[in-house]
Amino acid sequence: MRYSAFGILKQGLTGNKGWKPVWREPEPKKSYDYIIVGGGGHGLATAHYLAKVFGGKNIAVLEKGWIGSGNIGRNTTIVRSNYGLDGNQPFYEMSLKLWEGLEQDLNYNAMMSQRGILNLAHSDGQRDAYARRGNAMLMSGADAELLDRSAIEKMCPFLNFDNERFPIKAGLLQRRAGTARHDAVAWGYARSADLHGVDIIQNCEVTGFQMKNGKCLGVQTNQGLIKAKKTAVCVAGASSRVMEKAGMRLPIESHVLQAFVSEGLKPTIPGVITYGAGHFYVSQSDKGGLVFGGDLDGYNSYAQRGNLPVVEDVCSGGMSIMPMIGRARLLRMWGGVMDMSMDGSPFIDKTGIEGLYFNGGWCYGGFKATPASGYCYAHLLATDTPHENASQMRLDRFIRGNMIDEKGVGAQPNLH
């Protein structure tokens, strides 16, 4: 079923009785050409592009729980392409371009809203660093503007400009950045993949790999053995646990990141704003809630919940840059398990095992990457060569000395 304004009108006038489930619930077949492990944003996007762009056939997505139960349904939905390094920025700009055409491509309202992201700078050194990052962005074909204090005052009069320790000196603005509805992204990709013949199999946990002579021939699941010519893992926070079953140790630690939503308020925050001196970022959802977050809790965790010290830390960051939010009540908070890599950048790569592929290490920035990650992973699966924009996202980059360390903090995942 294609969605259209006329269709909505017709359904509205006939009691909304004609809507149908947007994907099938098939039984798994005995074998597939491609199995994608993990029905998060990246897995579903991979299935969509593999079927639609690369002509892949006979594809299944296996999801342990229900699709959208992982980080795709838990993130703070910021979409941007404001990275500095060569190995990252062209990839994220490719992703932003795909976001711009996503709803037409999927025929699905993902509520992509290009309301802009403003990174605040609080010292001369930070302003210089943002100028350099902005130039790197421009060179990748992205947009970037350096704002001075008076321009920011016009845009966001509610900010605390004269904090003694961290006054606002400047800001890096990317107008094409913004937010999207996270669940709708998962549903839209799922629907499109399904329409292209992909079997989406929920409640199907991969428990091991079928290996023979160093080749991966398929996966063991709680619904039995399913064979595949190519098996593509993309399970985000569960990366180490799944790849361990193939005998691999990854350059990844799992950490918990929390997110917070306030009660609904009148429209007040124009786009996404990030505090450059503490770790705090905020946007306002269309329902009016302030959606915000900050640092990782800082210790390895597979619990989808965090602890109170970080709640205090995030809220005090918010108070110091935006004192007006002090009266807003917190409605909800939750956590997600992040696949933190050793340099803060992801992997889209073959493994040493024939027929087995890996996508992961997205840290807390994988939502914006969803379209490009799916596209580049599908490219790798279909052609066995990396897409040019993901060509540095390799598992062996550490031994080669080619880290993609945006922050420059080294192999310390809780600091990226």
Added chain:
Amino acid sequence: MIINHPLLGPRDASEFTHLGDESMIDRPDGMNEGAAEKFHDYLYLRDNPAGKYRELWYHEAGDRSWLVVTRDTVTHEIFKVELARDVARSRGRSK
């Protein structure tokens, strides 16, 4: 989380910083054969288990000792806290 410091008793985890896997105590010898590969594994690869995990914490806002904490990464329950130097010595280091 409360970390039961072997010398100072129960302390709030926010007084500590977290370094990571306890295996970082066992730094490879840079002069040995295959040192580059060993350092790669030591620095960059992790077991990252869901469940019991032994990890290094530093009492930064306290007595600045390094601790080995045995903790469950799924429930955050802490089972055991040792001084890292005791752990290193029990493995024959700096006797």
